[in-house]
Amino acid sequence: MVAAGSDVKVYTVNGAVAGSSSSIPDWLTRKRISKTKGKRALREHVEGQIELIQGFEFPEASNKIKTTRDGRHAIATGTYKPQMRVWDLDELTLKFERHADAENVDFIILSDDWTKSIHLQNDRTIELHTQGGFHYRTRIPRFGRSIAYHYPSCDALVSASGNEIYRLNLEQGRFLNPLVLDSPEDDPILGVNCIDINPAHQLLAFGMDGSASVQFWDPRSRSRVGLLNLPKGRISRSTGRSKVALPGVDDESGSETLAVTAIASRTDGLSYAVATSTGHTLLYDIRSPRPFAFKDQGYGLPVKNVVWIEGGSRMAGDGMVLSADKKVVKIWDRNTPSSNFVSITPATDLNHIHHIPGSGLLLSANEGIQMATYYIPQLGPAPRWASFLENITEEMEDQSVRNVYEDYKFIERNELRTLGLDHLIGTPALKPYMHGYFVSLQLYDTARVIANPFAYAEHREKIVKERLEKMADTRIRARKDGAGASVKVNKALAEKIERDAEREKRREEKKRARKARKAAEGAGAEDGEDAMAGDEAGAAAGEELTLLNDPRFKELFENPEFKVDETSREYALLNPSAAAQKTGASGSSRAKTAVEDEEEESDKMSSDGLGESSDESGDEDSHSDDSSDAGELNKFDPRARPGQKNARVQHEYARTREANRLSAKVNMVPLVAQTNASTGKLGDKNASFGQRRASRHTSKPSAKSLSTVQVSADGGMEMSFIPSGMEDVDESALARKKKDVRKGVEVFGAGMERGAEEPKGNMSESDRRGRTQRRKGMRSGSKNVFRQLG
Structure with missing residues (x-):
């Protein structure tokens, strides 16, 4: 509902959002709602829209819209069927609608309220409407194009195809002599497109079709007092075409038919805005024949209407001009026409736009069903009947976050190096921010295309693959139970979450069982059973929400872009143990030697052997534990009353416990x-x-005694003990050891010596460098010998 043009906010408070176009036409949405297709059609119609004025629409399209001078009503004409609708702005709702026989071309409001109006129809008729309804109808000789009302003389001026302006005097109730405009032979007038009456001095201005000029008439003398010719050369150079033609109207001969399509006079009586069929707006001072401002809409389409915005301006200043064609609405300052104050692109083709005086609200008539209303706080305040808009927009501005880098893309240093833009570091092209840089979005797109020309093809292939996988999921296949069935990435994380959830579930079950047992002992067996059943039902009903079944984190286990990189530094800092295991398993540490590899395999084989024995012993222990646990569980009898003991269960428990004690052979x-x-x-x-x-x-104590014990008189004992004794050492072994010692050779460590002469002759590779391969078919004696103690 908010469209931002530079720093100016534009709020769409009726109709489709400015700058957006829906793929679903309005008539199809209305058809869905009328046939009650469900909430989907209603949501498509209502979602993202604010209805400032209820029923602000026409069945097919709207032609013109204006507000009354008292500011309490809005009147618009539209089709189909041709009709006029009036809205009460105080109530913000539709007041009534009135149908006509022909489509409306233009209308004016005669009174300060909605009660009196005059309408120009496309069948050459003029209709007068009053509060009671249709009042009178009359005809004119030619098809009309515009209508205006001169209040001092009560003349309704009607322009048509030709060089005549028809005058209908509403006070006398008859036609007066028409105003015949001068038409030169070399540049004939094809028609009069628009009429303007200056509010300051009542000067009449007529915009010509064919001669590209504006004629000024004095209503008192009913004669021409001035002629303004448009600069055709400048307009032709601006458009880039040698001949300017009205699109869709002129013939194929290419005759020069530059036309004036809209005129607006300022309240100061000196300034005029003249719009052409080529999309240009020229600002004139009545005292000079040369324009002091020149504005191009950019589309080359005829300008629908031009308006001077007076009063109520906040940031806009004074002297703003609004020019609109069917594609775009531009508001700009008369002193700086090259820059726009704000630009609005309606969702549908524009037919007419009306600015409510002294405010920032714009009402537009377009080719869509919904009529659009735009509110620009910087242009002026909200009208009296819509003052709540200011509070709404202020709240929205407070909540909205203004992004300074809206047209920039944030990239990291690695991506910058991949795109080949790392040489721009330190230049104004890159703006440092946190751990990366802000780069212009246009530059980023260009660099990405150059670095990877097949980016679009890869993206398309990825989208096609995702759609195929989605279609494959809808086929009939075997059922996969469990939360891990839909896990495609981060399986380790999913398994950890399942283990934690299972552990928490067992803990909760134990708590509920303990609570139920206490409740049964205190309130009876039946109440205990009810409590257990209630706890189980509550546990089944309230399933705990985890990352696996939370739809907000669904992409974490399905989208490969969210895969946890277990080789990153961040993962190693958060999970040091797992990272160390990953590093050892991947071989990033030093390679194992043959001896370490052999010892590891021997440990594995020995653990397998021990595992079998431990499993067997574990089975025996489990049988004994089960029997003892069974005795403990049998102590509880849910059928017993409070305080009553079951003698049979107690005797059975005593026998089982005694049998377990006798069968256990522990030395x-x-x-x-x-x-x-x-x-x-x-x-x-x-x-x-x-x-x-x-x-x-x-x-008998000896001189080499290793321990001494002294007993004092009061019964105390003092003992000293030296572990490295020599009394149990075999003297023959010592003699053999001394015999083996060679002169000049120092022995240290396990089988290592220093100072010995190298053996003569050639040495084998294994003797020279040591063993590099593990033994074949042998087991390490240091790890596989088990001594039975006792």
Whole structure:
């Protein structure tokens, strides 16, 4: 409902939005509504529109619209059927409609209100209407083109095809002698298109068709007092054509038929605006034959009407001019005609536009069903009967965000490098902002086409693929249950959400079960069952809303553009553990050696073996756990009354618990072998730590004793122990070790020595560089030997 032309806001408060065109014609929308096709047709008609005046429309099109001098009514003519409609602006609704026999060409309002009007019809008739309805009809010799009313003499002036202006005196009720305009032989007058009466000095101005001139007549002497010839050369140079012809009217001979289509005089009595059939508007001072302003509409179409906007201007200033053809409405300053104050493009072809004096409201008659109304706050205030428009527009301006970079595109540095525009960094062509730049939209489009000439083809292929996938989804296929059925991207995120939801669901079920059990113990079995049933029903009815079933995040799991990049730095900062695992799995870290690879495989094989045993033991434990859990669950009897015990269940639970205790064969032994008390050697493995300490203290102490225990008089004990003792070391092993030590050779680490001479002869590659491949068919002895303790 808002169209922005530069900094000036234009609010469409009736009819279609300015600058937009609907693909559905008005008559089809009305047909849908009349046949009650449902809410869709009504929504298409009403959505995006404000109805300032109710019923502001015609069945097919509207021709002319004007307001009364008291500002309380609006009168318009239209078709089909030919009719006149009057709206009460105080009530903002239609007052009445009145049909006619012929289509209206032009009309004027005689009184200050709507009660008296005179209409020029296209069948050469003139109709007078009063408050009661049609009053009188008369005819003129030729087809009329325009009508005006001279208040001092009560003459209705009617222009027609030819060089005569017919005068109908409403006071006497008869035709007077017509005004015959001078028609030179070399430039004959084909007709008079428009009539203007200056409100300051009542000078009559007639716009010619054929001679491209304006004649000024004095009503007192009924004679011509001036002639204004339009500059044909300047107009021809502006249009770029040697001959100017009225489109759709002139013959194919190409005769020069420049015409004046509209005239408007200013209230100061000196300024005139003259519009032509070529889309030009010229501003004249009555004291000079040369125009002081020249305006081109740009379409080359005849100007429908031109209006001087006086009073009520806020930002517009004084002396604004409105010129309109059927395509565009332009409002511009008389001193600077090259720039527009605002430009409005109606949704349908324009027939007439009327400016309400002293306000910023424009009423237009067009070829559509809905008549348009435009409100421009910068042009003037709202009329008295529509003062609420100012509050609405102020609220909309407060809520709207004005974007300074409306014609710019924001791109990042990577995209800038892809488009080949990185050399513009630091120039006025790029405006730095946050982590990127603002670039002109036109420059961005040009660079994108140059960088990727097939962008449109790729976009079209993508659209076709999406439509084919959408059509394929409608076919009959196997049902896919679960939320992951529609997940196309971010499957890891979807699985995590499902796991979290399942965990939360189990937690809630446990809470409800605990609450139901407490309620059953306190209020009886029947109430407990009712509580459990109510909780289950509530859980089933209120399904928790997650990212998977929320329609607002549907594109997150279907559109590839929203795929989470797990290799990005942002993802690594938010998920350090997952990023580390991804890095190790992808091989971005150092490659594993053959020994590490072999040990990893041996660990895997050993874990598989342990897994089987653990599974078996797990099964046994699970059986015992199940039996014990069953005993715990059997303690609850929902049929029992509060305080009553079930003896049978308790006996069964006691028997099961005793059987589980007897069947469990657990031998609690220490994991460290102990020494024999008599020999000091490794002895009974089942000896406790205290027995071991006792055997050490009862044995004969030696000089090499590793531990001493002192008992004080009051029963306290003090012990010292050195782990690296030498009393259990085999002396033969020490002697063998000393024998193996070579002179000048230092041994350190595991099988490493320094200072030895290199062996003579050729060495194999494996001896020189070490093992580079893992063993074949062998298992690591350090990882696969299991000692059974106890």
